[in-house]
Amino acid sequence: MSDLLVGRQPIFNRNKEVIGYELLYRSSQNESSVNVSNGDYATTQVLLNTFSEIGLDNIVGSGFAFINFTRNFLVGKYPIHLPPERIVVEVLEDITLDKQLLDSLQGLKISGFQIALDDVITIDRVIPALRCGLVNVIKVDLMGMKRVLLPDMVNTLKQHGMLLLAEKVETLEDYDLCYRLGFDFFQGYYLCKPNIVKGRRMDSSRLVVMRLLAQVTDPKADFKNLETLISQDVGLTYKLLKLVNSGYYSLSTTVNSIRQAISLIGLSQLRGWMMLILMSTVDDKPHELTSIALQRAKMCEMIGKALGESQAESYFLTGLFSVLDAIMDLPMHEVVSSIHLADDVVAALIKHEGKIGCSLKTVLAIEQGEWEKVLECGIQPERLRSIYFDSIKWANILTNEVYESNLPN
Template sequence: MTTTAVQQEGRANGLSGSTEAALGGATEKALRDVNFARQPLLNRDGMLCGFELKIQQVVTPQANPDADASGADAAGTDGGAPAHMSVQARNSALIRALMTPEVRLALTGHPAYIDVTRELLLDEVVKTLPAERFVFELPPEIEVDDELIARIVTLHGRRFRFVIDHVTQVDERFARLLPYAETVKIDLHRTQPALLPKLASVLKSAGKLLIAVGADTHEDFEIAFNLGFDRFQGYFFARPHTGETARRVSAPRHALLNLLQLLAGEPTVAQLEAELKLNPVLVMHLMRLANASGLALGLRVTTLRDAINATGTDKIARWTQLLLYADGRKVALEDDPLLQLAATRARFMELAVARLRDAGRDETDAAFLTGVFSFVDAVFGGSLETTLNVLMLSRPIRDAIAHHEGTLGTLLTLIEALERGAWDVADHACQSLAPLTRAEAAELALTAAAWAGIAERSAEAEGLERIED
């Protein structure tokens, strides 16, 4: 992303001039060499409590003065880096990227869990990270000896927190690290089912927080929840569910669907006013949205008709689309995992399609709709096709969501890969999305996450508040 693009994004999000300058300064260079994927962690109430940052370092010869004579480009796996980089250069590049404003904004105020190498822990540069924002995950392959333990003790004294990552069994390495770890991550699908309850019980008795890795279905979540796990990493919350904890289609959501159907037909102000008057809750949110926008112009909106005129149908439509994902609980927007995921995906689709050749206003609108409605079955349950038809979406959008077909479908595949940190899948998707590259896509995904995270402070999105069911 160019400096100008970053600054424009900042203004679109309601950022101050100083923040724009910061975004336009170090971000472009730092994120050029390090790609991030963001995976949510949820607490027992189903709310966001952190993100794991999947990391891949990619260094071009021009950006890396330590490259070997061949100048060959190379890429590492999660937490890895090109072999031709010096350890210090690799560590410094990673720390610079982690400290960029876009990474900070993408975390929406939550801590980031990052895999650390032995070399990074022993490097003094690691101390420049703010301990309250980053949690260090100790991977299974890390070499544990007296030197590493001493370093962990030193960093622990500086308030850094540690997680033993991807535990599947108890061994000598695990036993040495356990006294210094606040949290243990247990892989639900690689741990023997008979061992899982005992392992969870012993660790809980020892006062450790437990994170369930691989909670991608509601069954996974319920098993881990019943065993007393504290955190859950996986996308179970974005899957349809018909059990007792399923989302119910409330009257406000029916109202939102009716409003979306009306907005799809280019309604008059009088038609919108009549529909909104049937739903006092929506009127309340629209008035807040309109006044948030109007305050910048020194205006005060006092009537519903004025609110519609001040806000505009485009903003009302997007506000309504995102409100579909708001559950009935009164929690902060940045803590709602499904709303954050839907908003991030929609914004990414919109930004990414604009990088393609011959993309215009219709394409960007269709891309946003594809992203925002790609989770609609998680809200309403039932048949995805039926729900998409009720929303009266165009055939390309429906095909993209239901079958991942067309350019929109490929973009959807791309953002899904970035959400999982599936770099090879992302590379493959980008082959048919030229000139968009995977590095650019990863940066756009961070930009989209930042947009979703600060949306409630944006004048355009003051209406993104919780609706009482």
């Protein structure tokens, strides 16, 4: 399954801005005819899919691509013909840092690549590289690291000028600890999952967002009510009209009113845009959440159509709303209780049940590189590959439109 897709996980800086993505791979189970190890073949497929199928910019934008390389790639058995200014070469934890490997890393660094040591849990793992001054980034594996040892490790690495990346950041406590210790970058599910604090009340801005979302997603909300609702907020009106008049639609006429916008793009698309605008107004959450929401929405929709669903709006809505728990800092069951949603969408969001839930499970498995689970949806790998690439391209275009709409003229 490694030759099907390129999974990606965002990497954030201390301002919760995305600076790049780790491109994930897994070995296939049917590679007996391939005359290289599974890891080598998987890395090759990731590189081919990234650079020949969809393009580096479409996957990582203007950021860095963190790519795991096997020893055979690192020592030059297989070439690394990649733009060095965009690539962070990750050295896996099971690769011995012997003289041959260190000499090869020296050559890569001279060529302009940045080097990262992956899954570090002890300072001993880092010492050979520190002596040579070859490594730029140390990725500390929080799941395998004893918390009591973190301060000393951080101090030692910082003294050598290392950039520190905390990976497998699963909880708010982990994030706060690593932030206080001075980590530069963060990677893990916490940054894309809710910060759930028991007994916490939703603040007023989130409450407004939830109420507006409830109205724009209510199937009983009619044309006139939505126009009235949107028109009451000058900011929402401005953002929506700017989006409708953007290059995404390339309309031959300028849209000057909400009524005209609804007439031209339709009620369904209007609801979609309004949901995105409202979600993007929560300022203390990384913009990556909007990008993830868009990609999931498009993938769920396309998977629904591939499974024979003629009306895939519920699939799209499920993917879009799958990050609402992270945006609202509430458990998903509390989020959906505040919004009027169909029962099958609720079941999909909370328990991943039903056909829609199956599509969402497939999307989540793709994001996490769990290729065996991806195949359970019953769609041919070639079709899934196309869906995945198309959803990334589509999400990148719309994410730019959403955030450009938040800027003044």
